[in-house]
Amino acid sequence: MNPCPFCSIAAGRGPARMIYEDDHTVVFFPLVPATPGHSLVVPRTHASDLWDMAPMEAERVLGTALRVGAALRDHLTPEGMNVIHSAGSAASQTVFHAHVHLVPRWRGDAMGPLWPEEGAGVRDEAVLGALAAEMAALLRPPLFPLA
Secondary structure (H helix, E strand, O other): OOOOOOHHOOOOOOEEEEEEOOOOOEEEEEEOOOOOOOOEEEEEEOOOOOHOHHHHHHHHHHHHHHHHHHHHHHHHOEEEEEEEOOOOHHOOOOOOOOOOOEEEEEEEEEOOOOOOOOOOOOOOOOHHHHHHHHHHOOOOOOOOOOO
């Protein structure tokens, strides 16, 4: 089995353009960024995706994403920003160590659209209504009650 490239980077052994690190996370530019400033926020502890992490670990990753994203916005003044977490190969995850992409966006950049063309999504109201009711029932009471 190949060693995890993000574990190697988090341990200081892999190639990376590091821009931030703390006790729980590292942030670096991918080897081939999609746009200027495209960054990866990675937990130091290996987990396949956010749902494989303890809630506090996921909060730390997302807290770092907010901090670094704010700095990218202030410094680069992009027209927008994508915050992307892909979980599983069907969602286009290729490195199976949890990570969040911060992608500063400008009109006409190399990223292109992320969503299907307008009207190409699910339109069956009966299916959507039933699923909404099922999910609402599953989520009562709240999984993470607000303090």
